[in-house]
Amino acid sequence: MCHYLNSLRFFLALNICFIAALPVAAQSPGSFDGQAELPRVYIKSSLADTPAPGKVWKLTAGDSVQAALNRAACGDILELQPAATFDGSFALPSKPCDDSHWIVLRTASPDSSLPGEGTRISPCYAGIASLPGRPASPCDSAQNVMSRIGGSKGNNKIVSNEAGANHYRFVGLEIADTGTNGPAGGFWNIVTLKDASHIVFDRCWIHGSPTGEDVKGVDFEASSYIAIVDSFISDIHSKTSANGADSSAIGSVSGVGPVKVVNNFLEAAGENVLWGGGHADTTLSDIEFRHNYVFKPLTWWHKHSSFFGTQFAVKNLYETKNSTRELIEGNIFENNWAQGQKGTAILLTPKNQYGQCPACTVRDLTFRYNILRHTVNGMTIAATLASTCRGEPGNGTGHCRFLSGEIANVNVHDNIFEDVNTKTYFPGDCCTNGWLWSIGTDQEKNWPHDVVIEHNTGFPTGTGILVTSDGPQVQVENFVFRNNLVGSGDGGIRVFPPGGGRPTCMGPDGAVGMMERCFGKSWILTNNVIVQTNDKANLPGDPYPKTPHCGALKSCEQFFPKDWKAVGFVDYREGVQGDYHLRPSSHYRKAGSDGKDIGADVDAVLAATKGVAP
Numbered sequence: 001m002c003h004y005l006n007s008l009r010f011f012l013a014l015n016i017c018f019i020a021a022l023p024v025a026a027q028s029p030g031s032f033d034g035q036a037e038l039p040r041v042y043i044k045s046s047l048a049d050t051p052a053p054g055k056v057w058k059l060t061a062g063d064s065v066q067a068a069l070n071r072a073a074c075g076d077i078l079e080l081q082p083a084a085t086f087d088g089s090f091a092l093p094s095k096p097c098d099d100s101h102w103i104v105l106r107t108a109s110p111d112s113s114l115p116g117e118g119t120r121i122s123p124c125y126a127g128i129a130s131l132p133g134r135p136a137s138p139c140d141s142a143q144n145v146m147s148r149i150g151g152s153k154g155n156n157k158i159v160s161n162e163a164g165a166n167h168y169r170f171v172g173l174e175i176a177d178t179g180t181n182g183p184a185g186g187f188w189n190i191v192t193l194k195d196a197s198h199i200v201f202d203r204c205w206i207h208g209s210p211t212g213e214d215v216k217g218v219d220f221e222a223s224s225y226i227a228i229v230d231s232f233i234s235d236i237h238s239k240t241s242a243n244g245a246d247s248s249a250i251g252s253v254s255g256v257g258p259v260k261v262v263n264n265f266l267e268a269a270g271e272n273v274l275w276g277g278g279h280a281d282t283t284l285s286d287i288e289f290r291h292n293y294v295f296k297p298l299t300w301w302h303k304h305s306s307f308f309g310t311q312f313a314v315k316n317l318y319e320t321k322n323s324t325r326e327l328i329e330g331n332i333f334e335n336n337w338a339q340g341q342k343g344t345a346i347l348l349t350p351k352n353q354y355g356q357c358p359a360c361t362v363r364d365l366t367f368r369y370n371i372l373r374h375t376v377n378g379m380t381i382a383a384t385l386a387s388t389c390r391g392e393p394g395n396g397t398g399h400c401r402f403l404s405g406e407i408a409n410v411n412v413h414d415n416i417f418e419d420v421n422t423k424t425y426f427p428g429d430c431c432t433n434g435w436l437w438s439i440g441t442d443q444e445k446n447w448p449h450d451v452v453i454e455h456n457t458g459f460p461t462g463t464g465i466l467v468t469s470d471g472p473q474v475q476v477e478n479f480v481f482r483n484n485l486v487g488s489g490d491g492g493i494r495v496f497p498p499g500g501g502r503p504t505c506m507g508p509d510g511a512v513g514m515m516e517r518c519f520g521k522s523w524i525l526t527n528n529v530i531v532q533t534n535d536k537a538n539l540p541g542d543p544y545p546k547t548p549h550c551g552a553l554k555s556c557e558q559f560f561p562k563d564w565k566a567v568g569f570v571d572y573r574e575g576v577q578g579d580y581h582l583r584p585s586s587h588y589r590k591a592g593s594d595g596k597d598i599g600a601d602v603d604a605v606l607a608a609t610k611g612v613a614p
Contacts, residue, residue: 434462492541
């Protein structure tokens with residue numbers, strides 16, 4: 001089903017179509033590919049058939065944005081003076097607007113002074129040439145053409161809404177903590193929405209102060225049709241010396257979606273993106289997350305030479321605890337180190353947080369054509385008990401045992417994992433980190449199932465390729481690991497002992513034994529290139545599945561080059577921003593089970609991520 005937001009009543013029309021994904025039906029493991037119909041949210045700009053705007057309200061410095069919103073009618077435009085600061089927090093009123101009558105809050109600067117739709121804004125358009133420790137913001141001249149909304153002293157939010165507020169679009173605005181609550185204070189929420197619908201942030205810079213407690217960039221609850229496009233969210237963090245809360249550039253506990261997050265710079269200390277993590281009776285659904293630069297500045301890392309002196313609570317780059325029908329495509333995820341947690345970049349982990357979300361699940365998710373680099377660990381796919389009771393600090397130290405929902409129908413294909421490195425980003429850890437993928441459970445039911453990891457290229461320094469820990473035997477049904485080109489790391493494919501006397505599927509016989517004990521007989525592991533990257537005599541994880549030990553297949557094979565030179569990359573560059581096309585002479589050209597090159601489709605990855613990072 002598609003829903004159209006037609007002809008926004010201002011200078012350019014915005015059309016959004018949310019396509020609901022369909023769940024993957026149960027299939028035999030030999031044919032399962034994890035590919036569901038995916039949610040896509042299309043935005044197009046058109047001058048055709050755009051109705052004339054309603055009244056245009058001109059606001060200058062000192063005017064009240066709240067008063068203007070209160071008197072505006074559906075279809076009106078509020079134009080804010082460029083380079084002016086409008087103090088005061090405000091709530092979006094609930095009005096009977098519709099798809100043809102939006103209320104638009106925008107800078108009064110002409111469209112020609114802003115980047116065009118589909119091009120990301122940067123602080124340059126607010127007169128700031130660059131931010132310390134961040135990638136350069138390309139622009140011709142650092143002139144302030146944006147309008148700043150600065151919040152109210154003593155308030156814990158800047159933008160909020162009345163229940164039922166709908167059809168608002170923000171264009172070319174800087175929504176910012178400017179120190180109103182002091183350099184050590186901040187706004188818990190820069191933007192917080194609840195029971196809202198049809199809200200669009202378009203080419204906005206949303207940010208905290210360099211050292212403030214600005215914990216949430218855009219948080220929405222019980223809301224639908226939310227879009228954040230072509231925007232820049234930065235300085236979202238919580239100090240370890242204060243409450244150490246989970247900060248997030250974009251997040252939602254209770255959903256409900258659809259949501260579009262496309263072509264943004266997203267920066268936060270805790271989780272740059274966080275779905276779930278608290279009480280919810282609904283699941284966030286139909287998520288399009290594409291072409292975003294998800295980044296943590298190394299100036300926040302207390303062990304880095306550029307550390308600027310204030311330590312924040314740092315965890316992950318992307319985490320979902322409660323979502324369904326999700327497309328994560330063409331993004332760059334960069335910089336994640338061990339601090340508040342062990343430094344895993346991507347967490348796909350349904351969680352019954354505090355026992356208040358028993359229906360929390362992660363289903364029908366595709367992660368493709370992404371680049372992930374400079375992190376301790378790559379990705380965790382797991383369904384685990386929620387151990388934190390109310391009032392406990394968490395991070396595995398709690399005493400509760402709340403059963404979480406399942407994770408299922410997950411497809412991870414055609415991604416590049418660079419510099420996954422425990423030695424650099426978790427110095428001092430010897431044995432348990434530095435993996436590309438971890439999959440597992442400690443639950444007696446609701447185990448992960450129908451998971452495909454295929455056509456990825458990865459360079460781990462540490463534990464290795466694929467690990468599983470905790471849980472009884474036969475954790476995962478319908479698991480596919482196929483056509484990947486990866487380094488072995490120190491452990492290859494292996495089981496970690498769970499400790500504490502808990503049941504385990506650990507045993508002898510290397511990767512073969514792990515698959516047969518932990519994944520039943522429905523698994524497929526074939527046509528992978530596993531490069532020996534340690535200095536031992538034997539390949540870590542050996543023996544690997546080969547005929548006749550093939551799970552659901554009658555025959556299978558793997559390839560074991562002795563070093564990266566033998567792979568035949570165009571330009572290896574030690575696995576950091578190299579050219580990972582295979583040369584025509586490579587033994588692994590067209591050697592996949594599908595006749596394609598083993599490893600990621602490099603051309604598709606580069607096309608999907610073009611222009612994401614400056």
